[in-house]
Amino acid sequence: MNRFAELLDRLAYEPGRNNKIKLLVAYFRDTEDPDRGYALAALTGALSFKHAKPGLIRDLITERADPVLFGYSYDYVGDLSETVALMWPKAELPGHNNPPPPTLTDVVTTLRTLGKAELPAQLARWLDELDETGRWALLKLVTGAMRIGISARLAKTAAAALGDKDPHEIELMWPGLSPPYLDLFAWLEGRGDKPVNRDPTPFRPVMLAHAIEDSDFANLDAADFSAEWKWDGIRVQAVSGRDERGHIQARLYSRTGEDITGSFPDLAPSLHLPGAIDGELLVLRDGRVQTFNVLQQRLNRKVVSPKLIKEFPIHLRAYDLLGDDETDLRELPFTERRAHLERFVAKLDDPRIDLSPTVPFASWDELAAARADPKSAGAGDDADAVEGVMLKRRDAPYLPGRPKGPWWKWKRDPHIIDAVLMYAQRGHGKRSSYYSDYTFGVWTSGENGGDELVPVGKAYFGFTDEELLQIDRFVRRNTTEKFGPVRHVVHEPDQGLVLEVAFEGLQRSPRHKSGVAMRFPRISRLRWDKPPREADRLETLERLLMSMTGN
Amino acid sequence: MRPQDILMPVPAGLCCKPGGFHIDPVRPVERALITHGHSDHARPGHGAVLATQETLDMMRLRYGDDFAGSTQAIAYGEEIRLGDVTVSFHPAGHVLGSAQIAVTCKDTRIVASGDYKDARDPTCAPFELVPCDVFITEATFGLPVFRHGDAAGEVSKLLASVKLFPERAHLVGAYSLGKAQRVIALLREAGYDAPIYLHGAMEKITYYYQERGIPLGELRPARGVKKADLAGTITLAPPSATSDVWTRRFPDPVTAFASGWMRVRARARQGGVELPLVISDHADWDGLTATIAATGAGEIWVTHGQEDALVHWCKTKGLAARPLDLVGYGDEDEGETAALTGEANGGETTA
Numbered sequence: 001m002n003r004f005a006e007l008l009d010r011l012a013y014e015p016g017r018n019n020k021i022k023l024l025v026a027y028f029r030d031t032e033d034p035d036r037g038y039a040l041a042a043l044t045g046a047l048s049f050k051h052a053k054p055g056l057i058r059d060l061i062t063e064r065a066d067p068v069l070f071g072y073s074y075d076y077v078g079d080l081s082e083t084v085a086l087m088w089p090k091a092e093l094p095g096h097n098n099p100p101p102p103t104l105t106d107v108v109t110t111l112r113t114l115g116k117a118e119l120p121a122q123l124a125r126w127l128d129e130l131d132e133t134g135r136w137a138l139l140k141l142v143t144g145a146m147r148i149g150i151s152a153r154l155a156k157t158a159a160a161a162l163g164d165k166d167p168h169e170i171e172l173m174w175p176g177l178s179p180p181y182l183d184l185f186a187w188l189e190g191r192g193d194k195p196v197n198r199d200p201t202p203f204r205p206v207m208l209a210h211a212i213e214d215s216d217f218a219n220l221d222a223a224d225f226s227a228e229w230k231w232d233g234i235r236v237q238a239v240s241g242r243d244e245r246g247h248i249q250a251r252l253y254s255r256t257g258e259d260i261t262g263s264f265p266d267l268a269p270s271l272h273l274p275g276a277i278d279g280e281l282l283v284l285r286d287g288r289v290q291t292f293n294v295l296q297q298r299l300n301r302k303v304v305s306p307k308l309i310k311e312f313p314i315h316l317r318a319y320d321l322l323g324d325d326e327t328d329l330r331e332l333p334f335t336e337r338r339a340h341l342e343r344f345v346a347k348l349d350d351p352r353i354d355l356s357p358t359v360p361f362a363s364w365d366e367l368a369a370a371r372a373d374p375k376s377a378g379a380g381d382d383a384d385a386v387e388g389v390m391l392k393r394r395d396a397p398y399l400p401g402r403p404k405g406p407w408w409k410w411k412r413d414p415h416i417i418d419a420v421l422m423y424a425q426r427g428h429g430k431r432s433s434y435y436s437d438y439t440f441g442v443w444t445s446g447e448n449g450g451d452e453l454v455p456v457g458k459a460y461f462g463f464t465d466e467e468l469l470q471i472d473r474f475v476r477r478n479t480t481e482k483f484g485p486v487r488h489v490v491h492e493p494d495q496g497l498v499l500e501v502a503f504e505g506l507q508r509s510p511r512h513k514s515g516v517a518m519r520f521p522r523i524s525r526l527r528w529d530k531p532p533r534e535a536d537r538l539e540t541l542e543r544l545l546m547s548m549t550g551n
Numbered sequence: 552m553r554p555q556d557i558l559m560p561v562p563a564g565l566c567c568k569p570g571g572f573h574i575d576p577v578r579p580v581e582r583a584l585i586t587h588g589h590s591d592h593a594r595p596g597h598g599a600v601l602a603t604q605e606t607l608d609m610m611r612l613r614y615g616d617d618f619a620g621s622t623q624a625i626a627y628g629e630e631i632r633l634g635d636v637t638v639s640f641h642p643a644g645h646v647l648g649s650a651q652i653a654v655t656c657k658d659t660r661i662v663a664s665g666d667y668k669d670a671r672d673p674t675c676a677p678f679e680l681v682p683c684d685v686f687i688t689e690a691t692f693g694l695p696v697f698r699h700g701d702a703a704g705e706v707s708k709l710l711a712s713v714k715l716f717p718e719r720a721h722l723v724g725a726y727s728l729g730k731a732q733r734v735i736a737l738l739r740e741a742g743y744d745a746p747i748y749l750h751g752a753m754e755k756i757t758y759y760y761q762e763r764g765i766p767l768g769e770l771r772p773a774r775g776v777k778k779a780d781l782a783g784t785i786t787l788a789p790p791s792a793t794s795d796v797w798t799r800r801f802p803d804p805v806t807a808f809a810s811g812w813m814r815v816r817a818r819a820r821q822g823g824v825e826l827p828l829v830i831s832d833h834a835d836w837d838g839l840t841a842t843i844a845a846t847g848a849g850e851i852w853v854t855h856g857q858e859d860a861l862v863h864w865c866k867t868k869g870l871a872a873r874p875l876d877l878v879g880y881g882d883e884d885e886g887e888t889a890a891l892t893g894e895a896n897g898g899e900t901t902a
Contacts, residue, residue, distance in 0.1 A: 012816070013825045016803075019716070026715060065695065066867065072860040073696045077815055086696035086814060132700070132814075426794065432806065432823045433798045476796075484821070 001130060003031060004039050004104045005137030012148045015428040020150065024158030028185075037180025038108045042141060043155035046179055049111040051144035052119060054080055060124055065089055081139035084127075088135055091128050101129040105180070107138065153256055163188030168205040168400045171257055175199035200241030201251040204276060204322050204330070205400030208255075209390060209407035216408070217364050225391045226334060227359040227367055229379055230409055231317055232292045232387040233282040234299070236260070238316055239323075240271045248272060252281075263301070266309045267316060270352040275344055278320035278398075280356070282385065283312045289382040292519075293507055316353045318345055319390075322398055330398040334406075337398065359389060367391075371410060387504075388412045414502040415544060417442065417536040418527060420453055421497040424475040425486045427460065434468055435475040435487060436460055438523065440499050444514070444538040453491055454514045454538060459501060462522030470526065471497070493533035500525035506545045516541050554685045554850060557636065557656045558663065560875055565663060565687075567654055569635035572601075574652055574663050584638065586665025587649035588613070588728055601625055603640060605648025605763065609728065612755055627676065643667040644678030645832050646729030647760060653681050661685040662846065668831065669838040670699065673736040674729070674765050678842075686848035687875065690856030691833040692811050699811055699835040705828040706737040709807060712826055713785060720781040720801035721826075724790035724808040727753045729832050731787045732760045734809050735767045737830075738785065748773040748781070750788035750797070757787075778802055794823060811835065840864060 007027045014020050024043075028036050041047045061070055061084045070087065077083040102110075107126065114122060123142065127135050140146050153167075156174065160167040165188060176197035177184055186192030235255040243249050250271035252261045261268060264281070271277075283290040283298060290312075298312035321341035322330050329337050338358075345355050359378060361367040367389060370377035374386040388411035396406030419440035427436035437460040446452035463471065474489075474497055481488040490496050502524040509517035516538075558567050564576035572582040579596035586592055586602075588609030593602075595614040600607065604624040611618060625631060627650065630639045640650035643665055651664040662683040669678045692699075713721050725731040731753050738747065746769040749757060754772060761767055773786050782802045792798070793806050808824040811831030819827040834842060839861060843851055851865045851872040858874035865872030 010826075013819065013827065015823075015825065022715065066864075068863050069695050069860055072857070072863075073694045076694055076857070077696055078817055082816055083696060086698065087694075089695075132698070426823065428823060430803065432794055433796055485823075 001102050001104050001107055001126075001138060002134045003027070004035065004042075005130070005133040007039070008137045008140070008146070008148055009133050011150055015432075016430070017154065020154060021158045021161055024150075024155065025161050028159060028162045033182055033185060034180030035104045037182060037185065038104045040155055040159055040181055041108075041179035042104075042146070043150050044152035047108060047141075049108075049114075050116070052123065052142045054143065056120060056123075057081065057084055057139060057143065060084070060120060060127070061088070064091075064124075081143060081145070082136055085132055085135035085139055088127050091124075099129055101131075101134060102126050107141065108179075111142065151256075152258075159184070159188065163190070169194075171205050172202060173197040174257075175202050200243045201239040201249050202241075203237060203239065203251075203253045203257040203259075205257075206235065206237065206255045206278070207398050207400060207407060208402040209409040210402060210404055212391065212408040212410045220364075220391075222361065222363050222367070224393055224395070225408075226338070226394050227361055227370075227389050227391055228319070228356050229359060229374060229386045230388045230390045230411065231280040231282060231289065231356065232385050233280040233289075233295055233317070236279060236281045236316070237322075238267070238271050238277045238279065240274045240276075242274055248274065263299070263304055264314050265304060267314050267352060270316070270348070270350040272350070273344065273348055274325045275321060276323040277316065277318045277341075277344075277353070278322055279316045279318040279353075282315045282317055284315040285313065289315075289317075289385040291384050292505065314352070317356045318353060319356050320398065333395045333397065334392050335394045367410075371412060374412075386412070411504075414504055414524075415506070416500060416502050416524065417540060418498050418530060418534070419456060419501050420491045420532045420535045421471075421475075421489050421499055422453060422455055422491050423486055424471075424489055431468075434472045436468060436472070438471070438499065440501060441491070442514075442536045442538050442541065443533075451493075453532075456512070456514045456516060456538070456541065457501065457503070457518040457521045459499075459521045459523050462502065462524055463526070467523075467526055491532060494531055496532040498527035498530040498532055498535050499523050500527055506541060508545065514538060514541075516545060552656055552659060554659060554661055557654060557659060558661050558685075558687075565875075567633075567636060569656055570633040570638065570654065572633060575665065582633075583619075584652055585610070586643065586652060586663070587645055589646070589666070592665060595619065599623070601631070601638075603627070603648040603650055606650070608759065609648065609756065612759060627679075641679045641681050642676035644669060644672060644675060647675045647732070647763065647765070649675060649729075651679070651681060653683065659684050661687065662848075663687045664689065664842075666691070666833055667842070668834045669842055670702065670831075670834070672733055672832075673740065674732045674760060680842070680845050682847050684848055685850045685852060686843060686846045687852045687854060688839060688843060688861070689833065690839065690853050690858050690861045692831065692835050693839060693853070693857035693861035695836045695860070697811060697814055697835045698837055699814070699829050699831045702733075702737055702830045703741065705809070705830050706734070706741050709785070709826065709828060710738070710741060710743060712805060712807075713783065716805060717783045719803045719805050720783075721785045722793050722798060722801060722804045722806050723785060723787050723828070724793040724806070724810075724824075725787055725830075726810075726832075727789050728756050730809055730830065732757055732765065732767060733832070734787060734828075734830060735770070736765065739766065739768045743785075744768060745784065746771045748776065748784055748786035750786065750792050752789050752792070753787055773800070776800075843870070844868070 010023050011020055073087050074083045126138055156170045157167040160170050173195050176199045183195045187194050237253040240248055240250045250268045252264055254260050283295045321337055321344050324340055329340055359370050371389050375383035379386050391408040393406045419442050421438055422441045423439040424435035425437040427434055439455050439458050441453035441455040443451045444454045478490040479487045480490050501521050503518040503521040505519035507517050558565055563573055563578040563580055565574040572584050573580045574584045575586055575592040576583050581598040583597040584601045585606055588606045593610050595618040598620040600619040600622045607622050607624055625640050627640055627642055630637050636654050636656045639653045643649040643651045645666045651662050653662045660683045662681050666689050667678055725734050735747055748771050798804050805825050807826035807828055809828040809830040812818045813827030813829045851870050852875040853861045854875045862872045862874055
């Protein structure tokens with residue numbers, strides 16, 4: 001447990017992805033089975049036991065320590081598990097034979113079978129046996145509040161790195177594996193065969209596209225590519241397969257492989273033929289594709305009520321077919337997969353699933369025209385939900401990851417405003433010595449009649465390294481006030497820095513003082529030439545918002 | 552005589568009327584007794600200063616030769632009569648030359664301990680327990696969540712990280728007087744014998760430690776060293792510098808910070824510390840409570856830090872205790888803390 005705690009402790013402070021992987025690999029290499037397997041399970045959220053409630057932890061500490069001192073300490077530290085871990089007074093154990101601290105395996109296997117009534121005494125015993133970091137990790141684990149900035153994907157990537165394997169291979173077999181993953185580690189260390197996934201509905205690593213730049217077209221032949229609309233929904237993979245008894249099972253995965261079937265019970269019955277569709281999840285009302293703003297209201301809900309299902313009818317628009325029954329199609333060229341897809345969707349014959357139409361074009365200019373006006377180029381009334389076009393090489397197989405060349409995304413031009421830099425904050429990791437997070441604002445009429453700037457968003461990318469240096473220098477030389485890591489930067493009508501901000505969409509937001517929130521804002525240009533007084537006004541954004549929502 | 556007639560807090564600091572002096576005054580006074588060289592305790596501009604030789608030397612290094620009207624060095628254990636009281640200095644274990652000051656008047660003895668720690672430190676004399684009637688204690692880490700643990704363990708954490716990331720530089724933020732030298736000495740004890748690099752602001756005081764015979768191994772200025780040559784090295788820097796433009800000369804630096812505050816995650820994360828090292832020059836909760844009990848003092852005055860919790864603890868042990876309202880101390884640690892949230896020592900150090 002102490003070794004695992006040390007790992008969590010270090011990961012919690014490490015901002016860099018590659019460094020996190022390095023720490024994880026070192027842990028997997030140096031730790032024995034089955035401890036490392038349970039650690040992998042803890043990091044991927046694959047452990048299941050009843051979590052302890054904060055009240056239980058609080059009772060444990062106030063039985064052991066002065067409640068007044070606990071109160072002062074909790075006020076200061078601000079985190080219950082951490083406070084208890086730090087101040088836990090170890091019981092004076094009789095004799096010299098102190099039991100060794102529990103291993104992660106001890107903790108996990110005990111918790112699986114432990115009755116509720118026995119939990120407090122068992123926790124107290126473990127807290128006595130562990131050191132500060134061990135106690136902290138234990139309490140985070142049993143309260144189910146790990147939050148240390150590690151995704152399941154990253155943990156699997158690190159496991160793959162241990163055996164110099166492709167993380168996609170682990171992703172493929174993952175649904176068939178269970179903690180403590182002895183067979184997985186045996187294979188990674190070259191001591192065993194590759195584990196076989198017997199899951200009838202496995203996730204297949206997704207293929208992603210690069211954003212195309214103007215300069216790329218010169219080297220590309222329009223005849224090599226097929227185009228279709230890029231729909232502004234959620235990329236998903238819908239997989240159906242037959243279980244051991246021959247029954248159809250259906251699963252819906254996010255593009256990262258997260259199982260989101262439970263959130264869309266209305267779609268599952270439509271996936272009644274074995275196969276794997278790569279597509280976009282959309283909300284359709286009266287046959288019309290709704291914007292992302294509408295779809296978003298259906299996402300991240302704990303409870304999927306019948307009312308929600310009725311108001312936000314879900315739909316799958318199919319881009320690609322990765323498997324048809326038992327046949328893996330991923331090695332076939334796109335045109336052949338597309339033919340399979342068309343037959344598959346026709347056979348499904350389900351109103352909730354349709355084909356993503358192709359956009360015919362003979363030259364890049366023709367496609368540029370379609371992209372500029374999807375409405376008259378075939379998207380019709382659904383044009384508002386089109387984010388741009390996707391280009392796919394006709395001869396390209398379906399490759400996991402983001403290979404450069406076969407797929408391109410060509411988004412519609414983003415919205416642009418000129419805003420004024422108001423506050424700057426230090427970045428993290430490599431950027432910790434740079435002011436790289438910017439809050440920017442636009443003009444609005446203030447309460448006292450004059451104009452004032454109101455913050456409308458934050459951006460921390462889009463600029464080049466050279467531009468970062470320039471902004472950093474500007475921030476340091478033009479700071480008016482400092483609040484911890486945040487600097488107030490001069491923003492007067494005649495003094496300040498105008499940033500050209502590009503963004504994908506706008507939404508009303510009662511949480512922001514300005515009342516609007518931007519989607520995907522980034523710095524597209526530095527306008528050293530422009531005095532802040534000429535930056536945009538809030539009214540511009542409000543007009544844009546009206547035109548986007550159409551009301 | 553009541554204890555408060557011997558020593559009482561006034562705006563200038565702790566005043567001893569019968570002896571005609573102040574202890575660690577925050578404003579210029581006629582006669583000052585100084586516990587140690589940290590800038591919140593040792594300030595320039597006093598008429599006469601009585602302190603250990605090391606403390607006087609450090610003040611001279613910091614403030615120049617004319618930092619006081621006159622100076623007098625006192626050895627540990629030596630007794631000096633001032634007015635109606637007798638004073639003596641005893642090792643506080645905080646930094647090189649640090650002292651607790653015992654003030655005895657008739658049969659009452661008060662010990663003003665300044666900043667102290669009871670943990671082992673290879674760079675200064677160990678804390679000496681001085682039995683007394685009234686013990687004035689600091690409370691920087693006066694909460695039971697502060698238990699510093701073994702500093703050697705923290706140093707091995709640093710060395711493990713250097714081993715894991717040989718292509719990166721390790722920057723250790725540490726206060727330039729005391730902490731930095733202790734970290735270096737601990738690294739040497741752990742068998743690390745490569746050159747250790749220093750930020751410009753560290754050089755003078757660290758070389759002074761070496762002059763006083765404290766072995767710190769080979770030290771080099773970080774100034775002017777090629778970026779690539781700093782891979783796999785350890786550099787000590789003032790906390791404020793570790794988030795400064797100065798760090799750009801290092802290859803993908805790992806930011807470590809040696810401080811008792813590092814025990815609390817939120818404090819460490821706030822400042823973007825990647826490798827917190829719990830190494831403190833102050834007594835932790837167990838050290839404070841054990842020391843208070845061991846002095847045998849019936850009355851405890853608690854200053855700078857978490858007074859409330861420590862006063863509460865004293866009362867539960869049947870000791871008379873009260874917070875002593877002294878202002879202006881703890882700046883040394885505030886400096887550390889401010890550095891965590893961004894700026895200290897006036898911002899951009901490029902030394």
